[in-house]
Amino acid sequence: MSDVPHLLIPFAASPSPGCQQTLKELPLPHLNRLLARMTLAGTDVGEETDFAPPHERALARALGLPTAKNGITPWAAWQQRHLRGEAIRSKAWAYITPCQWHVSTDHVTMLDPADLQLTPFSSRALMDLLAPWFADDGIELIYDEPMRWIASGDVFEGVSAASLDRVIQRDVRSWMPLADNAEHTRAIHRLQSEMQMLLYTHPLNDARAEEGLPPVNTFWMHGAGRLATVPSASAAPLVPSGLRDAALREDWKQWAAQWRELDAGAVAEIEHHVAAGGKARLTLCGECSSMQFETAERGFGQKLKSLFSRPQRFLDLQNKL
Template sequence: MPDQVTPPPSMHWIVPFAASLSEPCQHALPRLADAKALPNLRRLLGQLQEVARIEGDEYALSMPHERVLAASMGWPDVDGQLPWAAWWAAQDGVKLTADAHWGLLSPGHWLMGRDHLTLLDPATLALSETESRALFEAVRDLFESDGWALIWGASQRWYASHPSLQGLPTASLDRVIGRNPDVWLTDHPQARTLRRLQSEVQMLLYQHPINDTREQAGLATVNSFWLSGCGPVPACTATPAHIQLVNALRAPMLADDMPAWLDAWAQVDNTVLKQALQAVDAGKAIALTLCGERHAVTLATAPAPGLGGRMWQSVKRLTSSRSGPDPVALLNSL
């Protein structure tokens, strides 16, 4: 009897920040144990099977969802060396020279606390294009005088090229937001240049007119940058058409806003996962990848059963509990 083969999915949803080891998230997760919480996810867990799992830890430079996306594009899985600068440049319509090594410069605010720094989410700065371009021009000479090439891509994304970026591992921006950036600066020999530039940019922007205006308006200033996603331009920078990244959980998780995170989960369940369940009920092959801080698990439609198997599944659907399996154990495993 030939082995059954799981059919390729017609749609694959990837959900980053499905869970976290953070204390606020660990306190919030039991709320999802309620039988009425996430009804569509519960039903999906009863009808899909685990087909893949990416293992890691919370200290890895790359996030699990980044590794899943990278695998879909055929990139080598090298921690901290996934070329997201090239991927984002393609989204921004920026042409990068293929024979150079590029990195993503994210202008941001390093919050000076009593004991340590904290990197704020650049998206929360609401940096306008005019502000971003002015700050970009302010630091351009500093970089270019050191042999770098800089390209403006978007308000939150600048692109930088330099020979020192070859083989340089960097932590994902999503890994560092809300944490001390100093901890995530690698001890790679080529990172010394990066640390020096970060210090010089801090001094250069300290009294920039844009920052003076923002400070007077009660807004966070741009006082540094984070470099990530270094590498040469890969052969493929296009996410496969059947893959959809679901980013609704990202912002509340990075802000440790657990009421908003729980609301976002309910919204994802009522929209994305409802669509996924409808596809399963229509007999389509789908995949769902849930990603946490450490691991990612991919669930997919089971191989098509024979007549007896279909009859058994019909009986199972009719007799099973509507609430389905408790998703908290799965989310805790991420």
Template sequence: MHTLIPFAAPAGPQCQEALTRLELPYLAELLELLTPTPPLLGAEDSLSPLFERVHAKSLGLQGADGLLPWAALDARQLGLTRTHGDNGWAWITPCHWQINSDHVAMDHPEALALDAHEIDALRHAMQPYFAEDGITLHALNHHTWLAQGELLRDLPTASLARACGPRVDQWMPRAPQARSLRRLQNEMQMLLYRHPVNDARAAQRRLTVNSFWISGTGALPQGALEKSDTMSVQHSLEATALRDDAHAWTQAWQTLDATLLSTLLRQAKAGQAFELTLCGERMAASFVLQNTAWWNRIQRRFTTPTPAELLATL
């Protein structure tokens, strides 16, 4: 099994400062037993975060930046590509935008906690507008829909993990074919302003839905094969990292260290093979368990970086 830990060293200034004081004893001991493999490099301004590229690589999923076809993969697993074709797919996520004088901010859409009735009512209201651009919305879960349309085949979009935060504006799709989507977002803001779902939520002093985010765009390559997911992606650091909440992020890391990493340490001591990847914005550092000579293991105790030193390079 390959374990991936995204947001191990987030770029937010508060989390970066907290990183220097981070104590992860199980990870420290684990690193002394593992052998590093060649890292994968990333960039903070890429549409597809590095952790998504690492996960996609494990699945054999290919695509340019902003065109890793996650939604198409969901559609195939649900059997939708057999009945609706393999053309462009996307995730459409209802969200709440906070409009400020000089920027637009967005919390993670899951914080809306939409129920089944709300998500279905919103989809049925929005579907006719999307249909004008040849896009069909399909139910997926309580916070995201699957969208199908040729417009989505070659449209690069930023991951939801990029858009959450104080600067939604910089991650808006810029390709020429995105003009109709920007129009759709304007139409949805007007439609949703007085929608019954939002009226009820406002009466309960809950966040309303006033826009949507599009991500996971693209199409599966012709002849793409089914491949089982042998990677376990740990998302427990994500929400606090996106908020740059250093205290909560540190607590989440320490919980992960005391649970998952302590389990991996026991597996390593028992000689059970696995792979561990710690992912930041600039680099994904991977480690495997290998049989090494006893003197190499002793030497590694004196040369292995501390968790804080390692994470600072990510």
């Protein structure tokens, strides 16, 4: 089924009371018609405390990528496979995202890194400033994009690093990186503390304040690990990102608007494809779990049964996500 279209929807639902109320008043006609034509093929039941959210675990499975404990996938290594070739197997890799932690009496909250508004120029300047401290721990930094750098080093071997989507707007103390090697854990935590001390009074942040921009005071590591085996190429699912920002900010009005747009767009396309006799996959991902649906050939008995059974609707399924 490698040529079968696959729509993978992150943040399709949330246990938040605001989301639950919004869903009761959210018509998703194309999604409901699509679900009525599909069969549940599998579920991935997880916990809200898992370092990897359901949509990352589902994407890893679709791409044939390995997952370690906590569902962690070496995303940085996988991204580098075309640029580094076989060299990626000899190193452990990670993503580094500059960020701002807001420290209060009883919380250390990760604010949305997008609010930093880093440009390619300012991000490179920041990376060049921090690179010597990373180098002291044997870590090489490589610029990738304003909100994400690539890092390589032995310290990322065997590390469980929580996804960025898990920590935004949350207390980071529950999500700090852990490594099989205690020295690696201490090195990462120490480096985060050193960057906080370095940036706290650095002129770089004084200049940002004059421009009305929030300070950068540390970094988050994610997508870490070694990719020992590169999977064969497989078709990547379509992963719409419109629901993400609204869900992370718990802006359920905007989230509903994004869902309506998605239902009238990508979901409608898949629904029309299936209605015309085509095959497709649909993966709905929530805060803890995901559900994958597929079209399948149905015998006469199954077709007869479906005539008398209530079609599955998203509202009935969302509590399982």
